[in-house]
Amino acid sequence: MTLTVAIIGRPNVGKSTMFNRLVGKKLALVDDRPGVTRDRREGDARLAELSFKIIDTAGLEEADDASLLGRMRAQTEAAIDEADLLFFVVDARVGILPADRPFAELVRRSGKPVILIANKAEGGKGMEGAYEAYSLGLGDPIALSAEHGEGLGDLYDALVPYKEQMDWDDDDEMDDEARAKKPLQVAIVGRPNAGKSTLINRMLGEERLLTGPEAGITRDSISLDWSWRGRQFRLFDTAGLRKRARVEDKLEKLSVADGLRAVRFAEVVVVLLDATIPFEKQDLTIVDLIETEGRALVIGLNKWDLVADQSGLLTELKEKATRLLPQVRGAPIIPLSGLAGEGIDALMKAVLQVYEVWNTRISTARLNEWLSEALEVNPPPAVSGRRIKIRYMTQVKARPPHFAIFGNQLDALPKSYSRYLVNNIREVFKLPGVPIRLSLRTGKNPFDKKRR
Structure with a gap:
């Protein structure tokens, strides 16, 4: 069984910096201001040959249970219950503050073994604060x-x-089979207050992430392991993505950058829309980003229980998606309610389906058979009296499907004709909801040198 360690302490003592140091990556957001961390974040830590699970927590503060600070404190207390060992962290540069003592008592009452850490102890002043930590009665700092x-x-x-x-x-x-059973990485993204954290809580069956009416509660991209029908997933909850012009605060910029990184590392991205105000301009920008990064896409219509004419609206939104999102035409659109826990099975079926499409490979023989028919139906245009000649094509790679076309004068091929080919490939080979890449490669003319 894995040893689980929770990092506990008041705000701004360096818990997230310590978390990043032990996991060997800058996973947690770090800033000088207190209270940056809100949800508890888990990671795989390693120190020399020692390997263990570590949990970064929000800073402990006295607050009403119903407030945001109170809900953050509840997340920290849940981490204490889950842990086998606690790192209680204090700031050695400022010494022991009155706020440290009640939380030291909370840690002591938990009955869990504690390692007292005086962080920021570099320099002479830091060492003085480290000696002061003896007064907490939690052992040698x-x-x-x-x-x-x-x-x-x-x-x-x-x-x-x-x-x-x-x-x-x-x-x-590890055998090859064990390596192949890596969890499928799914990022949940969308505008602030679209219900991303609420949906993931219902999927997990516990209040694992902070939720509430306040927009922008989630700051870090939190990764969580989950199993659905025997398949392993790693879910990424991300901060809400607002219009770039409205993102002025440094911390929000860090949160947005963290969310974009989650999209780049994901295999499937679920864009969660508010069904009462779907397809806002920012929603289209988010989908465009996902297409640029080459991820598979599923569109989730959250808060579907608040919609009156559900069948009529669903038909309308599917037509709207076809018109507004031609670059990922056919992406699954799934109505759901994160609050009520409805539509989650349909969402996960769509995730698995689009993941298979994202991994599709098509044989060169099938591609060229299709290409001959497509060129016969709609030949390429002529340039300066010479018709552009497309000779053959092949699939370069999958994830997403990427095809290369070989021929002459392809640098003059109009974008409209490239779109014709991409749309035809998507329709014939059934590739809905994934970006399709098309490279044009012109062969060298062996007589150019002689002519020169």
């Missing part, structure tokens, strides 16, 4: 600088007693 990587050897020594509870990741012992 480890003077550490997560930002500069100092003190990790002492942290390693403190973790050695828990070595037997840790996993050993030996890639050589």
